[in-house]
Amino acid sequence: MITGALRSKVDRLWDEFWTGGISNPLSVIEQITYLIFLRRLDERETADARPHLRRAPGKPYYGLFGADEQNLRWQHFKNLGGEEMLRLVGREVFDHLKRVGGEYMKDAVLLIMRPSLLVSAVRMIDQLPLTGGDTKGDLYEYMLSKLNTAGVNGQFRTPRHVIRTIVDLALADVQGREALTWRVCDPACGTAGFLVSVMEHLMERYTSEAGRLVEGEGSEQQITHTGDLLEPAERQHLTTDALHGFDFDVTMLRIGAMNLALHGADPDRATIYYQDALSNSFPDRFPKLSEAAFDLVLANPPFKGSLDASDVHPSLTRVAKTRKTELLFVALMLRLLKLGGRCAIIVPDGVLFGSSNAHVSVRKALVEDNQLEAVVKLPAGVFKPYAGVSTAVLMFRKGGRTDHVWFYDVQADGYSLDDKRDPVPENDLPDVLARWKARNPKTDTDRTAKAFFVPKADIVAQDYDLSLNRYKEVVHEEVKYDPPKVILEKLKALEAEIAKDLKELEGML
Numbered sequence: 001m002i003t004g005a006l007r008s009k010v011d012r013l014w015d016e017f018w019t020g021g022i023s024n025p026l027s028v029i030e031q032i033t034y035l036i037f038l039r040r041l042d043e044r045e046t047a048d049a050r051p052h053l054r055r056a057p058g059k060p061y062y063g064l065f066g067a068d069e070q071n072l073r074w075q076h077f078k079n080l081g082g083e084e085m086l087r088l089v090g091r092e093v094f095d096h097l098k099r100v101g102g103e104y105m106k107d108a109v110l111l112i113m114r115p116s117l118l119v120s121a122v123r124m125i126d127q128l129p130l131t132g133g134d135t136k137g138d139l140y141e142y143m144l145s146k147l148n149t150a151g152v153n154g155q156f157r158t159p160r161h162v163i164r165t166i167v168d169l170a171l172a173d174v175q176g177r178e179a180l181t182w183r184v185c186d187p188a189c190g191t192a193g194f195l196v197s198v199m200e201h202l203m204e205r206y207t208s209e210a211g212r213l214v215e216g217e218g219s220e221q222q223i224t225h226t227g228d229l230l231e232p233a234e235r236q237h238l239t240t241d242a243l244h245g246f247d248f249d250v251t252m253l254r255i256g257a258m259n260l261a262l263h264g265a266d267p268d269r270a271t272i273y274y275q276d277a278l279s280n281s282f283p284d285r286f287p288k289l290s291e292a293a294f295d296l297v298l299a300n301p302p303f304k305g306s307l308d309a310s311d312v313h314p315s316l317t318r319v320a321k322t323r324k325t326e327l328l329f330v331a332l333m334l335r336l337l338k339l340g341g342r343c344a345i346i347v348p349d350g351v352l353f354g355s356s357n358a359h360v361s362v363r364k365a366l367v368e369d370n371q372l373e374a375v376v377k378l379p380a381g382v383f384k385p386y387a388g389v390s391t392a393v394l395m396f397r398k399g400g401r402t403d404h405v406w407f408y409d410v411q412a413d414g415y416s417l418d419d420k421r422d423p424v425p426e427n428d429l430p431d432v433l434a435r436w437k438a439r440n441p442k443t444d445t446d447r448t449a450k451a452f453f454v455p456k457a458d459i460v461a462q463d464y465d466l467s468l469n470r471y472k473e474v475v476h477e478e479v480k481y482d483p484p485k486v487i488l489e490k491l492k493a494l495e496a497e498i499a500k501d502l503k504e505l506e507g508m509l
Contacts (some may be wrong), residue, residue: 002138006128010142013124020117025147027111030251032143033258034108035125037101038093040261042074043131064100072096078122082115089118103274104254130262137196137263144191144259158193158300158346162382162413165429166393167197169376170296170344171205172437180206180234182242182295185336187277188329189245192256194298196263202238203264206230239266244289248276278328280313291315294336300346301329303389319365322358326351330362330394334370337398346378349390352466363464367456371400376408376432377468381417392468404441404453407468408432411450447473 002010017028041064049061065073072093077085090110098106112118130136147157171179179202186194207230230238243265247253257272265271273289275282283290307323319331326347333343351359352375366372374395380388414427428450435444441453454471462470481487 016120020114039074082119086115086118140262163193163197166344167201184296185294186245186299188299188301189247190252192259195243245272246275246277279311292338295341297333297336297343303348320358320361327362339399342397344395367402371397372402374406375466385419402456408451448475
């Protein structure tokens with residue numbers, strides 16, 4: 001949780017970009033990401049130099065910055081004047097960033113053209129607490145919350161509280177410390193919201209409430225705690241190989257990688273990849289990650305658009321012969337999961353009841369060949385102002401057997417369902433998690449309730465329709481009316497009263 005003072009700093013930084021001529025929220029986040037990365041490069045160089053200087057006092061250390069590149073460090077150029085700073089950063093500093101920043105920084109471009117804007121941005125970012133604890137991650141999430149315009153191809157940012165509920169549902173049944181060995185994937189990761197939320201969940205669950213990833217001396221990640229400890233191997237796995245994401249938008253990849261890094265992932269072990277996960281090239285480029293590699297897959301994939309059939313991997317079209325991305329992503333989840341692995345995916349309502357052969361094939365595969373566990377219906381306004389599309393969360397496990405499917409009708413998520421999305425007291429999300437943990441197919445059979453189970457046989461009989469309204473029963477209260485003669489007498493009395501009042505009014509005039 002960030003304080004009001006920190007929020008004000010971020011708001012001022014945002015306003016500086018706006019007045020400086022950069023008004024696209026995505027461009028603002030991208031430019032801020034570059035500057036944060038430059039600051040972290042300098043801080044990492046300083047941290048890496050400490051053990052070297054202890055071993056060899058007085059001997060200079062050169063790691064990411066060579067002897068002739070010391071003027072490219074944050075601690076140097078942050079003190080320059082506007083014109084000089086813009087000239088140095090726009091050329092040499094960004095050329096250096098492209099060389100050492102990894103795959104996602106190789107085409108970085110400084111869009112800041114005004115010296116005054118660059119000076120203000122550098123000074124403000126220099127004051128932000130990015131060196132430890134939760135604050136740095138929360139700050140970045142707050143910046144990401146300002147992405148209030150929809151992207152292309154159906155992309156939009158999933159609300160953080162919805163993500164956290166889905167992650168908590170997916171991990172609710174995990175026994176012991178099993179999840180600390182898992183590999184998790186989001187094949188349409190965007191800003192890496194699902195992956196960050198998984199890390200937060202695991203840190204809160206397996207350390208104390210105060211336990212968090214923080215940066216210690218040197219470049220290693222350490223844990224502060226007042227309760228249970230993570231084993232070194234668990235910590236290493238969580239920060240380097242537990243979380244994997246794919247996206248074909250380079251800007252989103254940069255933002256997602258920074259989001260993970262600021263939440264504690266190891267920035268040197270990038271697990272965010274540039275890849276269209278539906279394409280033919282996916283298995284060839286990532287053979288160890290493209291099939292049966294993950295214990296948990298979470299996603300809110302693009303809803304709109306269709307692909308050229310020749311670009312789609314044949315393993316996906318075997319599940320459903322279609323070009324619709326929302327159906328292909330469900331098939332992709334099954335391919336990515338290990339046997340017994342679990343998935344939670346947000347889908348548009350059409351996936352639940354569409355009558356095409358492809359729609360029915362996907363639903364049939366979930367029910368007949370795997371264990372479909374839950375359909376959580378979300379209200380239509382959850383994704384406003386991006387879109388008003390009605391959606392649901394499908395939860396399933398690869399393999400196994402479907403006997404019953406749990407349905408929940410979410411009618412409120414704690415925010416108004418209009419474009420403003422203001423906080424409101426009505427919120428079903430805590431109840432979703434509570435009822436999910438306490439679910440029982442033998443007792444949760446009342447279809448007039450918010451949550452209920454439906455036997456597989458009923459779903460098969462409905463051609464695998466998974467829409468909640470197909471099974472939910474609405475109780476209609478019987479309204480009793482007076483007999484017609486009584487109603488007529490009441491109307492006559494009312495008319496007489498009106499006539500009397502009109503006559504009195506006429507007399508007054």
